[in-house]
Amino acid sequence: MNMKILVPTKRVPDTDQKIRIRPDGSGIDEENLPYVVNPFDAIAVEEALRIRENSNDEVEVLAVGIGSDDYERELRTSLAIGADRAMLIECAAALDSWNVARILSVIVQREQADLVLMGKQAVDDDSNQAGQFLAALLDWPQATFASKLDFTENGLRVARETDAGIETVVVRLPAVVTTDLRLNEPRYASLPNILRARKKTIERLEFQQLGLEIEPRIQLLHMEVLSTGRNCIRVSGVDELVVRLRDEAKVI
Amino acid sequence: MRILVVAEHDTEVLRSGTRSAVAFANSVAAQTDGEVECLVIGHRIASVAKEAASISKVLCLDSESLTAPVADRYARVIADVTIQRKIDLVVAASTSYAKDVVGRAAGLLGGSMASDVVGHTVQDDKLVLRRPMFAGAVTATVTLIGHPQIITIRGSAYEPAVASVDESEIITVDIDESSLPNHISFEKIETRSSHRPDVTESRIVVSGGRAIKNSDDFERLVGGLADQLGGATGSSRALVDAGITPNDFQVGQTGKIVAPELYIAMGISGAVQHLAGMKNSKVIVAINNDPDAPMFEVADYGLVGDLYELVPQLIEKLHAE
Ligand SMILES: Cc1cc2nc3c(=O)[nH]c(=O)nc-3n(C[C@H](O)[C@H](O)[C@H](O)COP(=O)(O)OP(=O)(O)OC[C@H]3O[C@@H](n4cnc5c(N)ncnc54)[C@H](O)[C@@H]3O)c2cc1C
Numbered sequence: 281m282n283m284k285i286l287v288p289t290k291r292v293p294d295t296d297q298k299i300r301i302r303p304d305g306s307g308i309d310e311e312n313l314p315y316v317v318n319p320f321d322a323i324a325v326e327e328a329l330r331i332r333e334n335s336n337d338e339v340e341v342l343a344v345g346i347g348s349d350d351y352e353r354e355l356r357t358s359l360a361i362g363a364d365r366a367m368l369i370e371c372a373a374a375l376d377s378w379n380v381a382r383i384l385s386v387i388v389q390r391e392q393a394d395l396v397l398m399g400k401q402a403v404d405d406d407s408n409q410a411g412q413f414l415a416a417l418l419d420w421p422q423a424t425f426a427s428k429l430d431f432t433e434n435g436l437r438v439a440r441e442t443d444a445g446i447e448t449v450v451v452r453l454p455a456v457v458t459t460d461l462r463l464n465e466p467r468y469a470s471l472p473n474i475l476r477a478r479k480k481t482i483e484r485l486e487f488q489q490l491g492l493e494i495e496p497r498i499q500l501l502h503m504e505v506l507s508t509g510r511n512c513i514r515v516s517g518v519d520e521l522v523v524r525l526r527d528e529a530k531v532i
Numbered sequence: 533m534r535i536l537v538v539a540e541h542d543t544e545v546l547r548s549g550t551r552s553a554v555a556f557a558n559s560v561a562a563q564t565d566g567e568v569e570c571l572v573i574g575h576r577i578a579s580v581a582k583e584a585a586s587i588s589k590v591l592c593l594d595s596e597s598l599t600a601p602v603a604d605r606y607a608r609v610i611a612d613v614t615i616q617r618k619i620d621l622v623v624a625a626s627t628s629y630a631k632d633v634v635g636r637a638a639g640l641l642g643g644s645m646a647s648d649v650v651g652h653t654v655q656d657d658k659l660v661l662r663r664p665m666f667a668g669a670v671t672a673t674v675t676l677i678g679h680p681q682i683i684t685i686r687g688s689a690y691e692p693a694v695a696s697v698d699e700s701e702i703i704t705v706d707i708d709e710s711s712l713p714n715h716i717s718f719e720k721i722e723t724r725s726s727h728r729p730d731v732t733e734s735r736i737v738v739s740g741g742r743a744i745k746n747s748d749d750f751e752r753l754v755g756g757l758a759d760q761l762g763g764a765t766g767s768s769r770a771l772v773d774a775g776i777t778p779n780d781f782q783v784g785q786t787g788k789i790v791a792p793e794l795y796i797a798m799g800i801s802g803a804v805q806h807l808a809g810m811k812n813s814k815v816i817v818a819i820n821n822d823p824d825a826p827m828f829e830v831a832d833y834g835l836v837g838d839l840y841e842l843v844p845q846l847i848e849k850l851h852a853e
């Protein structure tokens with residue numbers, strides 16, 4: 281079956297970095313902060329590539345980013361590891377998951393994608409919403425938190441990580457699938473491929489060209505870093521620990 | 533505000549997060565002259581409906597077509613009930629079920645949604661919400677624009693609602709089954725049966741990290757200490773990735789969020805993604821052979837040393853007492 285897989289990819293601060301807030305609390309301090317492809321989206325790109333590699337038919341993998349010019353670097357990362365195309369939807373406005381989903385729904389229809397593979401959550405806002413919103417807007421089936429995918433006669437069989445254990449569902453295509461950490465281990469781009477990706481074109485569209493206006497849904501009033509640091513008492517050994525937990529903290 | 537709490541259950545009992553969601557809803561209702569209803573969806577759920585009626589007025593939707601919690605059907609039902617009953621605010625505990633199902637319902641209802649709420653105030657009849665971002669490194673204060681609004685709350689941030697003396701009314705809701713979508717078919721769920729309590733519901737949680745070399749050691753050290761204390765077992769992502777613990781043991785940004793009275797972290801370094809899941813525990817104990825491990829910065833009590841030596845001593849000592 282020929283197939284087009286659309287992979288939304290967000291650019292987020294590197295997860296190993298310490299996040300600082302601007303003094304006025306209006307947002308995070310972005311100075312010198314390194315950015316990466318959202319780890320869950322990197323897993324989605326990897327899975328799309330594996331589907332293409334394991335298929336006898338034509339599979340096209342399209343990475344999409346919505347945001348500022350800065351997205352170009354992360355989109356090139358997706359091209360370097362093997363995405364066929366990359367598209368940047370330019371949008372200077374602040375975006376929440378609702379508006380991301382609205383923009384994606386138009387792109388999905390324009391591109392006639394058969395499958396949207398995306399991260400379960402962006403690790404900056406930690407919303408965990410855009411995939412579910414997109415599936416609702418498209419009236420497509422969804423399988424969130426995927427840890428394994430198999431194609432079957434009736435569609436895509438997805439193992440989902442839930443609080444209660446691993447759930448298995450089968451979704452008919454077209455569908456939206458969101459990835460969990462254990463779906464795969466993303467590959468690294470080789471140097472020749474990184475160089476090749478530099479020469480590829482990134483398709484660009486302004487979001488207004490899609491006939492949409494931003495409908496803000498979540499308004500940020502303030503950000504702060506709460507200190508969670510505690511005064512750690514170093515105990516001398518197991519005996520002191522037990523005494524302290526019993527008599528001082530009274531938790532055992 | 534007219535508030536709808538989406539209950540979560542295993543067909544027999546409510547999950548404890550639902551009680552916290554009801555407590556949150558009650559508090560908002562009290563400040564906005566509002567009303568709370570709790571929606572119980574499923575099949576053969578009479579006992580859950582009865583339990584829910586001990587903490588809230590109940591809307592019960594019992595249908596064979598809703599046996600498995602598939603997102604497309606459940607979301608449609610939640611959205612329909614929200615519109616029919618002119619609900620202003622939909623609330624659920626922030627669990628994998630709610631993220632999946634209630635998130636989709638929010639998509640049908642216009643996308644005014646805040647997830648993982650840990651605090652709130654009501655100002656001029658408007659909700660001001662606090663939620664963690666960046667793996668909990670940052671706390672944001674936000675408001676929602678649009679109507680109705682959908683919120684998931686962290687169960688650990690709100691004391692569960694307790695049963696009142698009188699049982700509330702249970703209203704049966706009917707749906708047109710033929711109109712429900714049918715694009716997702718549920719095959720199975722593999723649940724683990726464990727003699728230990730669930731990590732999110734236990735008073736005491738003992739967690740192990742990469743320092744633990746195999747499943748036998750995990751069972752002996754982490755399991756052994758948990759049993760001695762009557763607690764639950766959890767782990768860092770490192771052990772889940774290594775196949776030593778199952779996925780649903782993972783505590784952290786992308787795992788479970790816990791806030792027990794006592795959390796013991798053994799051989800866990802204290803990456804921000806792990807801290808996101810446990811740093812609000814009341815008392816935290818860190819056991820680590822690296823005196824500079826970041827886990828000590830969030831711990832109340834720290835024990836430096838090899839857990840392979842210390843934990844057997846600790847189990848022994850507790851056993852002797
Ligand atoms: C997007 C994303 C999401 C993530 N989500 C999560 C999540 O939800 N939960 C999570 O836990 N992680 C998560 N992680 C991973 C996280 O960043 C860390 O890699 C992970 O928590 C490390 O696990 P650990 O502390 O067990 O291992 P390590 O960091 O390797 O720490 C092991 C510790 O054990 C100590 N030690 C070693 N031997 C002994 C001994 N004999 N006795 C005592 N101490 C010993 C060491 O000093 C060290 O401090 C996520 C990462 C990313 C990028």
Ligand SMILES: Nc1ncnc2c1ncn2[C@@H]1O[C@H](COP(=O)(O)O)[C@@H](O)[C@H]1O
Pocket residue numbers: 288289290291318320321344345346347375377380398399400401402403405406407408409410411
């Ligand atoms: N600006 C964006 N551009 C492209 N994809 C995005 C963007 N924001 C969110 N997404 C996608 O939506 C997923 C969930 O995001 P969120 O709802 O913000 O947690 C992410 O993992 C991405 O796949």
